[in-house]
Amino acid sequence: MGKQNVVVVGGGLAGLAATMRLAEAGIHVDLISMVPVKRSHSVCAQGGINSVNEYTRQQGDNEWLHFDDTVYGGDFLQHQPPVKEMCDWAPRVIDLLDRLGVTFNRTSEGLRDQRRFGGTMYKRTAFAGATTGQQLIYALDEQVRRWEADGLVNKYEYWEFLGPIVDDQGQCRGVVAQDMFSMEMRSFAADAVVLATGGCGLVFGRSTMSMICTGGAAARAFRAGANYGNGEFIQVHPTAIPGTDKLRLMSESARGEGGRVWVPKKPQDSRDPMSIPASERYYFLEERYPKYGNLVPRDIATREIFDVCVNMNLSVEPGRLCVYLDVTELPPDTQKKLDGILEIYEKFQGDNPRKVPMKIFPAVHYSMGGLWADYERNDKTGGMVMGSLRNQLSNVPGMYIIGEADYQYHGGNRLGANSLLSCIFSGLFVAPTIENQLASLKDGSAADAPSSLFEGAVKEHKQKTDDLVGNQGDENPYHIHQELGDSMTRNVTVVRRNKDIEETLSKIAELNARYKNVSLSDKGNWTNQNLSFTRALGDMLLMAKVIAQGALQRDECRGVHYKPDFQITAPDADNPKELRKQATTWCQSFKKKNDQWLKSTIAKYKPGGSGDVEFSYEDVDTSLIPPRPRTYGLKGAEIIEEVWREMLAAADNDKKAKVGA
Amino acid sequence: MSKSFTVTIQRQDDPHSPKYSESFEIPYEPGLNMTTVLQRIAATPVTSDNKSSTPVAYDSCCLEEICGACTMVINGRVRQACSALIDNVLEESAGAIDVKPMSKFPVVRDLVVNRKAMFESLKRVKAWVKVDGYHDLGSGPRVSPHEQEDAYPLSKCMTCGCCVEACPQFNDKSPFIGPAAVSQAILFNANPTGKIDRDERLEVLAGPGGIADCGNSQNCVKVCPKDIPLTDSIAKAGRDTTLYKFRQFFGR
Ligand SMILES: Cc1cc2nc3c(=O)[nH]c(=O)nc-3n(C[C@H](O)[C@H](O)[C@H](O)COP(=O)(O)OP(=O)(O)OC[C@H]3O[C@@H](n4cnc5c(N)ncnc54)[C@H](O)[C@@H]3O)c2cc1C
Numbered sequence: 001m002g003k004q005n006v007v008v009v010g011g012g013l014a015g016l017a018a019t020m021r022l023a024e025a026g027i028h029v030d031l032i033s034m035v036p037v038k039r040s041h042s043v044c045a046q047g048g049i050n051s052v053n054e055y056t057r058q059q060g061d062n063e064w065l066h067f068d069d070t071v072y073g074g075d076f077l078q079h080q081p082p083v084k085e086m087c088d089w090a091p092r093v094i095d096l097l098d099r100l101g102v103t104f105n106r107t108s109e110g111l112r113d114q115r116r117f118g119g120t121m122y123k124r125t126a127f128a129g130a131t132t133g134q135q136l137i138y139a140l141d142e143q144v145r146r147w148e149a150d151g152l153v154n155k156y157e158y159w160e161f162l163g164p165i166v167d168d169q170g171q172c173r174g175v176v177a178q179d180m181f182s183m184e185m186r187s188f189a190a191d192a193v194v195l196a197t198g199g200c201g202l203v204f205g206r207s208t209m210s211m212i213c214t215g216g217a218a219a220r221a222f223r224a225g226a227n228y229g230n231g232e233f234i235q236v237h238p239t240a241i242p243g244t245d246k247l248r249l250m251s252e253s254a255r256g257e258g259g260r261v262w263v264p265k266k267p268q269d270s271r272d273p274m275s276i277p278a279s280e281r282y283y284f285l286e287e288r289y290p291k292y293g294n295l296v297p298r299d300i301a302t303r304e305i306f307d308v309c310v311n312m313n314l315s316v317e318p319g320r321l322c323v324y325l326d327v328t329e330l331p332p333d334t335q336k337k338l339d340g341i342l343e344i345y346e347k348f349q350g351d352n353p354r355k356v357p358m359k360i361f362p363a364v365h366y367s368m369g370g371l372w373a374d375y376e377r378n379d380k381t382g383g384m385v386m387g388s389l390r391n392q393l394s395n396v397p398g399m400y401i402i403g404e405a406d407y408q409y410h411g412g413n414r415l416g417a418n419s420l421l422s423c424i425f426s427g428l429f430v431a432p433t434i435e436n437q438l439a440s441l442k443d444g445s446a447a448d449a450p451s452s453l454f455e456g457a458v459k460e461h462k463q464k465t466d467d468l469v470g471n472q473g474d475e476n477p478y479h480i481h482q483e484l485g486d487s488m489t490r491n492v493t494v495v496r497r498n499k500d501i502e503e504t505l506s507k508i509a510e511l512n513a514r515y516k517n518v519s520l521s522d523k524g525n526w527t528n529q530n531l532s533f534t535r536a537l538g539d540m541l542l543m544a545k546v547i548a549q550g551a552l553q554r555d556e557c558r559g560v561h562y563k564p565d566f567q568i569t570a571p572d573a574d575n576p577k578e579l580r581k582q583a584t585t586w587c588q589s590f591k592k593k594n595d596q597w598l599k600s601t602i603a604k605y606k607p608g609g610s611g612d613v614e615f616s617y618e619d620v621d622t623s624l625i626p627p628r629p630r631t632y633g634l635k636g637a638e639i640i641e642e643v644w645r646e647m648l649a650a651a652d653n654d655k656k657a658k659v660g661a
Numbered sequence: 662m663s664k665s666f667t668v669t670i671q672r673q674d675d676p677h678s679p680k681y682s683e684s685f686e687i688p689y690e691p692g693l694n695m696t697t698v699l700q701r702i703a704a705t706p707v708t709s710d711n712k713s714s715t716p717v718a719y720d721s722c723c724l725e726e727i728c729g730a731c732t733m734v735i736n737g738r739v740r741q742a743c744s745a746l747i748d749n750v751l752e753e754s755a756g757a758i759d760v761k762p763m764s765k766f767p768v769v770r771d772l773v774v775n776r777k778a779m780f781e782s783l784k785r786v787k788a789w790v791k792v793d794g795y796h797d798l799g800s801g802p803r804v805s806p807h808e809q810e811d812a813y814p815l816s817k818c819m820t821c822g823c824c825v826e827a828c829p830q831f832n833d834k835s836p837f838i839g840p841a842a843v844s845q846a847i848l849f850n851a852n853p854t855g856k857i858d859r860d861e862r863l864e865v866l867a868g869p870g871g872i873a874d875c876g877n878s879q880n881c882v883k884v885c886p887k888d889i890p891l892t893d894s895i896a897k898a899g900r901d902t903t904l905y906k907f908r909q910f911f912g913r
């Protein structure tokens with residue numbers, strides 16, 4: 001029997017966590033990544049990573065509350081068992097990172113310092129300066145280097161994954177990848193393939209994500225039969241610094257440490273912002289959301305900034321949409337904690353944010369959706385069964401999905417500092433599953449599969465590449481990308497209307513047609529970045545379709561997916577009786593909406609059919625925490641919550657009565 | 662108004678081909694940086710004298726000077742393309758910009774170089790904390806804020822190569838591991854658990870290609886984009902290896 005082997009594609013936090021944990025178990029890993037793994041997108045994360053900790057426990061916090069915040073923040077669209085398992089493990093994940101030498105900030109006693117992020121009342125977030133993601137990925141990168149030195153890991157950096165190899169039985173047996181320097185293409189046999197290829201922000205042109213975040217790898221798995229879940233759930237971060245090549249994130253920690261968002265009450269007030277008195281400033285988040293203030297969840301902050309700029313015309317600048325994010329009033333000690341992110345602003349904008357308020361605007365930031373992945377529910381704990389062959393498994397046997405590339409953990413909206421956690425958790429947690437899978441293989445290893453399978457797969461990709469290079473058209477891939485990004489950003493981000501989304505869908509169809517005539521300006525066979533980009537563009541067009549079509553079909557508001565035409569009218573009557581009546585109507589509509597839409601969108605690739613993508617809807621496991629209205633700052637929140645509780649209790653009684661009868 | 666500026670780029674089609682240079686005329690826009698310029702060239706690879714060319718190959722990823730990918734030599738100064746704001750660069754050079762790949766690494770193509778040597782050095786100095794395993798063993802050791810403040814700056818090294826490019830002692834003929842790796846060895850020797858392997862790291866620093874190869878010219882520290890106190894690390898490495906050799910000599 002040939003040697004067993006695992007291929008991990010992607011060396012961000014998720015891929016590295018999986019790799020080191022597999023290597024520790026003595027399993028050989030080929031780690032494939034487009035960039036040296038140390039340069040993966042995860043380095044960009046600034047703010048921190050969540051877990052319950054000794055400090056928050058003293059205030060009554062526990063794993064269940066972290067779990068509750070996560071599913072409530074996600075508008076109940078995620079299966080609850082994986083989320084519960086993740087939150088239960090979180091304190092131990094952070095402990096491990098601590099042992100690996102992550103330079104977490106410290107209290108005077110030498111414990112890990114914590115800060116508060118959006119969507120919770122607790123200081124759950126551990127951080128390392130303002131470069132937490134960088135510090136975490138370095139710790140994992142170092143561990144993987146250690147295993148590399150021991151011969152258990154082979155790194156293939158500057159190699160691009162082109163697609164999985166799936167045999168006649170539908171089993172994934174490896175991958176085809178291409179050396180981005182020599183352009184050599186080859187197959188990698190694998191008994192398990194793990195995709196940890198991150199998000200797809202580049203579908204929107206510019207975003208806060210890195211250049212590798214095209215979703216290309218996900219699209220290639222999708223084409224090979226892997227389902228894609230909740231594609232339309234794309235998080236827009238409220239605070240980014242607009243730039244010509246990238247929208248650079250201004251981390252939520254700026255608000256976590258006390259930064260305040262405001263606009264001058266007078267539209268486009270041209271005075272120096274520092275000279276505008278408090279009475280002439282509109283601190284709209286604090287006024288509209290007294291409980292959470294500037295730390296409302298991301299989708300809400302984003303929408304409010306949008307509303308203030310677009311609907312109220314209160315943008316700070318006349319020609320460009322932006323609001324102030326102000327840390328000038330913070331004490332120097334607190335500013336120091338934010339040095340890393342303040343430096344980014346200074347470096348890329350030229351202004352010192354310690355002295356003048358920053359100008360920021362929302363930007364596409366995170367993909368909650370991703371490749372569909374399974375789990376096995378542990379009926380005793382409500383979490384997952386550790387080591388179950390189903391955990392993180394896609395619908396293609398042998399292919400596992402982890403990190404931002406999966407759809408599992410964040411539902412309709414991700415809470416800040418929960419993603420680093422889900423990436424590392426899913427990476428660590430998939431390892432025992434793969435160990436068990438390798439142990440269970442009866443028919444030898446993938447290396448024993450007929451060589452024709454691998455050769456055929458390579459040949460197919462070579463052909464596709466040759467076709468693309470040989471294309472004789474006059475379309476420019478970079479221009480198509482820009483048009484795609486513009487249309488997606490305009491119509492499929494913060495405020496979604498069906499008419500607009502339809503416009504974008506026809507744009508995508510047009511661009512797809514034009515893509516067929518795309519021509520490469522570099523037809524060479526050495527380090528051809530033009531080829532890599534143009535290939536990914538084809539993938540982005542497919543992802544765009546999944547996102548936009550999913551958004552069009554989902555006629556409701558949930559998490560980041562906001563369709564004003566389908567919003568339930570908030571109660572606003574002054575008369576208490578009338579108010580209660582309105583709240584009851586609200587709750588009935590809410591229940592109806594959940595009956596219809598509390599479901600994951602599942603996209604399936606169906607080439608040739610009408611539009612290549614087919615949609616179905618999957619029930620969500622909400623067995624642990626019953627869904628409740630997400631009422632952050634909603635008018636009439638209290639009465640809605642009261643009526644909703646009564647409705648739940650009544651339904652419960654009904655059930656009991658039935659069981660009794 | 663159609664203001665524009667010229668960017669001259671040293672190109673090379675592959676490791677075995679000759680170098681040549683090409684100029685591109687770029688329309689000016691406020692807020693441009695070097696990576697945007699390279700993106701614009703990729704979209705329309707036409708040279709100043711109107712010849713159609715190929716996109717210039719370059720490395721990039723994060724676009725916010727945190728991944729270390731896009732290091733290149735711009736107007737004679739090694740730095741990251743993504744944080745090189747064109748307004749500033751133009752000020753240095755009166756309207757023209759000159760771009761070259763780093764010279765201390767083999768060129769793959771155009772501005773892409775192979776920095777594998779740096780990662781290999783990290784292996785040599787065992788730049789990791791050797792924990793017993795990844796199972797749950799409770800939290801890590803306590804670390805004072807003071808120790809954290811010492812470690813964090815060193816830990817921000819993104820293996821970008823600026824320091825190595827500036828170092829007169831580092832080249833493909835010398836075995837010198839370079840300032841970045843020296844500094845990483847010091848980082849892990851200071852870690853409460855990492856220090857268990859201290860002597861193995863000092864052995865490397867004391868050996869061929871180690872700290873004795875540093876000529877103390879202090880070029881490295883001046884170009885590090887992350888302001889890493891490389892010369893402090895180097896000085897510490899010098900002291901620690903001396904002590905280590907003493908201890909070896911006297912059998913501890
Ligand atoms: C600016 C910013 C700040 C953030 N801050 C926070 C924060 O404070 N807290 C938090 O919890 N989350 C944060 N996030 C989110 C978080 O950083 C990401 O979700 C997370 O890092 C993703 O990690 P990953 O391992 O899934 O993938 P990535 O780190 O994106 O890595 C993807 C990997 O896949 C490889 N890859 C991709 N395609 C291919 C291919 N075709 N072939 C070969 N390899 C391929 C890449 O080379 C790379 O190694 C932030 C995100 C951004 C954009």
Ligand code: SF4
Pocket residue numbers: 824827828829830831839840874875876877878879880881882892895
């Ligand atoms: S101080 Fe040493 S390492 Fe730094 S540049 Fe000079 S010779 Fe190189």
Ligand code: SF4
Pocket residue numbers: 817818819820821822823824825840841844884885886887888889891
């Ligand atoms: S020490 Fe500084 S210059 Fe050298 S590789 Fe690290 S970050 Fe770059």
Ligand code: FES
Pocket residue numbers: 720721722723724725726727728729730731732741742743744
């Ligand atoms: S692209 Fe990451 S440092 Fe410039």
